Amino acid sequence: xxxxxxxHAAGRAPGRAVxxxxxxxxxxLLSVSDLVVEIPTRHGTLRPVDRVSFTIRAGxxxxxxxxxxxxxxxxxxxxxxxxxxxxxxxxxSVTLSGLRxxxxxxxxxxxxxxxxxxxxxxxxxxxxxPLKTIGDQLAETALAHLPITRHxxxxxxxxxxxxxxxxxxxxxxxxxxxxFSGGMRQRVxxxxxxxxxxxxxxxxxxxxxxxxxxxxxxxxxxxRLCTERGVGVMLVTHDMGVIAExxxxxxxxxxGRVAEIGPTQRVLTDAAHPYTRGLMGSTPDTSPSRxxxxxxxxxxxxxxxxxxxxxxCAFHPRCPSAMSICEQREPHTTELSDSAVxxxxxxxxx
Amino acid sequence: xxxSPDASDPSQPLVEVQGLTRRFDVSSAWLTRVVRREDKxxxxxxxxxxxxxxxxxxxxxxxxxxxxxxxxxxxVVGLLPPSAGSVLIDGTDPxxxxxxxxxxxxxxxxxxxxxxxxxxxxxxxxxxxIGEPIRTFxxxxxxxxxxxxxxxxxxxxxxxxxAGKYPHEFSGGQRQRIGIARALASEPELxxxxxxxxxxxxxxxxxxxxxxxDLxxxxxxxxxxITHDLSVVRYMADTIGVLxxxxxxxxxxxxALFTRPAHPYTRMLLEAAPRLDGxxxxxxxxxxEVPDPISPPSGCHYHPRCGYRTDRCDRDYPPVRxxxxxxxxxxxAERVIEDGRASVPTTTA
Amino acid sequence: xxxxxxxFGLVLAALFAPLIAPHTPFDPATLNLMDGFTAPMDxxxxxxxxxxMGTDDQGRDVFSTILYGLRLSLLIxxxxxxxxxxLGVTLGLIAGYAGGWVDALIMRIADIQLTFPSILVALxxxxxxxxxxxxxxxxxxxxxxxxxxxxxxxxxxxxRTVRSSALVESKKDYVQAARLIGRRPIAILFRHLLPxxxxxxxxxxxxxxxxxxxxxxTLSFLGVGAPPTSPSLGTLISIGQDxxxxxxWWILLFPSLTLLALALSVNLLGDWLRDVLNPKLR
Numbered sequence: 016x017x018x019x020x021x022x023h024a025a026g027r028a029p030g031r032a033v034x035x036x037x038x039x040x041x042x043x044l045l046s047v048s049d050l051v052v053e054i055p056t057r058h059g060t061l062r063p064v065d066r067v068s069f070t071i072r073a074g075x076x077x078x079x080x081x082x083x084x085x086x087x088x089x090x091x092x093x094x095x096x097x098x099x100x101x102x103x104x105x106x107x108s109v110t111l112s113g114l115r116x117x118x119x120x121x122x123x124x125x126x127x128x129x130x131x132x133x134x135x136x137x138x139x140x141x142x143x144x145p146l147k148t149i150g151d152q153l154a155e156t157a158l159a160h161l162p163i164t165r166h167x168x169x170x171x172x173x174x175x176x177x178x179x180x181x182x183x184x185x186x187x188x189x190x191x192x193x194x195f196s197g198g199m200r201q202r203v204x205x206x207x208x209x210x211x212x213x214x215x216x217x218x219x220x221x222x223x224x225x226x227x228x229x230x231x232x233x234x235x236x237x238x239r240l241c242t243e244r245g246v247g248v249m250l251v252t253h254d255m256g257v258i259a260e261x262x263x264x265x266x267x268x269x270x271g272r273v274a275e276i277g278p279t280q281r282v283l284t285d286a287a288h289p290y291t292r293g294l295m296g297s298t299p300d301t302s303p304s305r306x307x308x309x310x311x312x313x314x315x316x317x318x319x320x321x322x323x324x325x326x327x328c329a330f331h332p333r334c335p336s337a338m339s340i341c342e343q344r345e346p347h348t349t350e351l352s353d354s355a356v357x358x359x360x361x362x363x364x365x
Numbered sequence: 366x367x368x369s370p371d372a373s374d375p376s377q378p379l380v381e382v383q384g385l386t387r388r389f390d391v392s393s394a395w396l397t398r399v400v401r402r403e404d405k406x407x408x409x410x411x412x413x414x415x416x417x418x419x420x421x422x423x424x425x426x427x428x429x430x431x432x433x434x435x436x437x438x439x440x441v442v443g444l445l446p447p448s449a450g451s452v453l454i455d456g457t458d459p460x461x462x463x464x465x466x467x468x469x470x471x472x473x474x475x476x477x478x479x480x481x482x483x484x485x486x487x488x489x490x491x492x493x494x495i496g497e498p499i500r501t502f503x504x505x506x507x508x509x510x511x512x513x514x515x516x517x518x519x520x521x522x523x524x525x526x527x528a529g530k531y532p533h534e535f536s537g538g539q540r541q542r543i544g545i546a547r548a549l550a551s552e553p554e555l556x557x558x559x560x561x562x563x564x565x566x567x568x569x570x571x572x573x574x575x576x577x578x579d580l581x582x583x584x585x586x587x588x589x590x591i592t593h594d595l596s597v598v599r600y601m602a603d604t605i606g607v608l609x610x611x612x613x614x615x616x617x618x619x620x621a622l623f624t625r626p627a628h629p630y631t632r633m634l635l636e637a638a639p640r641l642d643g644x645x646x647x648x649x650x651x652x653x654e655v656p657d658p659i660s661p662p663s664g665c666h667y668h669p670r671c672g673y674r675t676d677r678c679d680r681d682y683p684p685v686r687x688x689x690x691x692x693x694x695x696x697x698a699e700r701v702i703e704d705g706r707a708s709v710p711t712t713t714a
Numbered sequence: 715x716x717x718x719x720x721x722f723g724l725v726l727a728a729l730f731a732p733l734i735a736p737h738t739p740f741d742p743a744t745l746n747l748m749d750g751f752t753a754p755m756d757x758x759x760x761x762x763x764x765x766x767m768g769t770d771d772q773g774r775d776v777f778s779t780i781l782y783g784l785r786l787s788l789l790i791x792x793x794x795x796x797x798x799x800x801l802g803v804t805l806g807l808i809a810g811y812a813g814g815w816v817d818a819l820i821m822r823i824a825d826i827q828l829t830f831p832s833i834l835v836a837l838x839x840x841x842x843x844x845x846x847x848x849x850x851x852x853x854x855x856x857x858x859x860x861x862x863x864x865x866x867x868x869x870x871x872x873x874r875t876v877r878s879s880a881l882v883e884s885k886k887d888y889v890q891a892a893r894l895i896g897r898r899p900i901a902i903l904f905r906h907l908l909p910x911x912x913x914x915x916x917x918x919x920x921x922x923x924x925x926x927x928x929x930x931x932t933l934s935f936l937g938v939g940a941p942p943t944s945p946s947l948g949t950l951i952s953i954g955q956d957x958x959x960x961x962x963w964w965i966l967l968f969p970s971l972t973l974l975a976l977a978l979s980v981n982l983l984g985d986w987l988r989d990v991l992n993p994k995l996r
Contacts, residue, residue, distance in 0.1 A: 082566035198654045226429035231637040231648040256639030280644045297571030299596040302640040311571040471896045484887035488909035
């Protein structure tokens with residue numbers, strides 16, 4: 016098998032035990048319920064996130080997929096309270112292990128960030144402070160969120176580098192961010208996200224800026240570390256291939272709403288929502304099961320801008336299965352056996 | 366337009382690239398170097414690359430960062446002069462062409478760019494953007510230009526009424542269509558496409574790729590398609606060249622490349638690409654990254670990451686040779702082909 | 715807004731000076747020496763006419779001289795700024811697009827010039843130009859020499875600003891597309907790049923207009939600018955200075971107030987323009 020550094024770390028024990036996190040009784044780790052984000056502008060109020068609901072269990076990876084403008088990044092930002100003013104949460108709730116976090120003060124939020132929710136963003140060069148060694152950054156984060164001594168923090172920093180597969184970790188501990196390659200930096204960012212022993216990690220396009228060979232490594236690492244430690248992951252991306260290979264469940268966003276949510280394999284192979292089916296058909300793929308000659312499915316038009324969201328179902332102007340009711344009323348969310356879909360095709364309407 | 370003296374021979378390839386090389390001097394400023402006693406640093410972005418593109422086909426150049434693919438694209442269209450080697454477009458060397466011959470050559474080659482927000486002049490109307498090549502090459506004037514612009518807009522799926530608008534009034538996908546219309550305006554034979562859909566959403570990408578395929582079929586275009594995305598390559602290309610750190614490591618027809626790759630790097634790329642049916646897939650990662658292009662590894666540049674490497678590989682650079690349907694630069698290519706797609710042997714880091 | 719009104723009022727006054735001015739102060743034939751040193755609104759000793767702002771030592775109506783002086787000040791100021799803008803924008807475009815040694819050369823010249831205060835530069839160029847012109851033409855050429863010297867002292871900021879925009883725009887793909895079809899560099903500079911770098915130029919222009927006016931006034935005040943035979947506001951102030959303490963305060967006060975109003979209104983107009991055109995504040 017691959018003899019890479021990742022497998023050396025496989026036998027290590029994870030951090031805090033999962034059971035300490037109040038998720039034993041089957042309660043989801045993160046529960047987002049009818050979340051609404053609004054941005055007041057001169058031309059009216061925009062709603063980049065419009066009643067979005069989903070849950071994440073401990074150790075589960077939920078993919079949030081959508082094209083640009085769908086609201087997936089804003090959803091992540093709202094959860095950790097990093098919305099740029101004047102955007103604000105205008106409705107719904109965000110609950111982490113039973114505690115509501117959408118209405119916390121900035122000070123309380125600071126303790127949540129890093130300690131209970133870790134983040135991995137797209138650009139590693141802006142996530143790491145170029146003026147501090149990575150050992151210092153890791154140790155500081157650990158100290159800020161865990162009741163340990165300086166000496167212990169440094170040891171944990173070293174351990175975290177080993178866990179994410181940085182070779183010669185002891186020497187690299189005092190290196191500067193610019194001395195690492197892109198993929199290595201992103202691994203450090205993952206280490207930084209996990210060192211505070213969070214319950215949840217929000218990863219927003221963590222591999223989009225990386226070469227494909229590194230992407231596979233980083234995603235494998237993220238998946239392994241999180242499932243091992245029982246950390247829930249919200250993986251935001253536009254790449255369906257990444258969703259297919261990395262996530263357990265997936266939420267498909269369109270124009271700020273959840274079009275469909277369910278187990279990844281089921282949603283991707285047998286989508287309930289026409290948009291999901293369109294996305295799958297229009298994604299080119301290298302798998303041998305796809306015939307080379309097949310023409311890519313084309314969804315006409317483009318995602319509407321926030322100021323021009325159509326009435327009724329936001330997708331209806333582009334939908335091959337649109338019916339007259341789709342233009343008039345917004346579909347409710349229909350719960351299927353293990354998933355949910357917002358589409359009139361699946362709703363029993365009077 | 367008068368036919369060029371060495372008239373087009375349809376059996377000859379449209380583009381012939383031979384030993385193409387491009388070096389960049391990335392040293393610090395002279396005084397800094399003297400003070401710090403540094404050596405000059407030369408980056409070989411492209412190193413002795415040779416390939417051919419036949420008429421009417423799509424040749425894809427695939428590579429990750431540091432592969433040199435964009436630099437090659439710029440040299441093929443003449444935006445950048447090569448440090449060594451040559452590019453022949455239908456037998457003519459653009460570096461040597463002058464005057465009317467140069468203009469005639471320019472007309473036959475066009476380019477589509479990656480960034481839909483930087484490839485159109487924000488202060489120009491669409492009609493002027495698309496009309497510029499038509500006027501510059503003297504293909505029409507006055508009202509005739511307007512007619513042609515409208516026809517081109519329709520051809521790429523926009524409408525004639527869009528001609529009076531400015532680029533910022535369009536979405537990313539629509540801007541790419543405008544860029545395609547501009548490229549078509551001079552009635553070219555060859556279009557070099559530099560990552561034309563990398564900045565677009567998946568559903569928009571599908572529209573643009575389908576459009577490009579249709580145009581190729583209707584107009585007999587030849588594409589040189591630059592990208593990092595293997596799945597797009599699979600959909601668009603007839604022949605594929607794989608680049609690593611400025612060198613062409615493998616070149617093969619599509620079928621052969623995807624089912625019987627001959628170079629370890631190609632195999633690694635195929636293995637690493639995420640697949641839509643790859644649920645729960647475990648990647649056999651090779652534990653490495655593209656090294657710094659300024660000081661590449663000795664011998665075969667890929668050898669530090671390669672599971673097939675032998676002693677020879679860090680001493681000598683493997684020559685390009687024909688093997689099955691591919692042209693490949695690897696001493697161990699036979700073993701690679703034999704192993705098929707089962708697993709990618711890797712090296713311990 | 716007040717600034718705009720004031721400024722445009724002054725501009726109009728200057729434009730229509732020949733029509734508005736109640737007298738022709740520079741035609742010696744119409745002057746009545748006995749009218750000299752008349753206070754504002756007093757009947758004159760010589761002709762008995764009432765001068766709104768009094769007269770100076772030679773019986774010239776101060777109000778009229780201000781109108782003509784304003785005209786000259788504005789003319790020189792505007793022309794100098796226009797010259798500086800054309801020169802600076804062109805050099806900035808060339809530097810930004812060409813890069814390499816051309817860019818380095820232009821920018822080093824700019825840097826060297828910037829180490830000197832612009833008034834000194836203007837003085838230097840003025841002195842050199844003056845020295846080169848034959849004495850009998852000096853007064854006539856004064857205006858042109860002023861425009862040249864002030865303009866040459868101000869091109870640098872235009873060039874720098876335009877250069878940094880040009881540097882960024884030159885790397886964009888639409889410029890590559892134009893090069894690809896073989897457009898000549900001149901066409902690329904002026905048809906493609908220019909519209910995209912002009913943004914800040916208007917704001918810089920208004921700021922430098924104020925500076926140009928002040929520079930011209932300073933030069934004239936020092937006696938090396940507009941001559942007394944066709945004085946600008948600065949010259950008038952210089953003349954008036956002699957009479958401040960002998961009681962004829964109006965010869966100094968009114969030109970000074972006018973210059974103040976002009977410079978202030980231009981400055982405020984520039985500020986307002988900058989705020990209005992700043993996309994981030996919209």
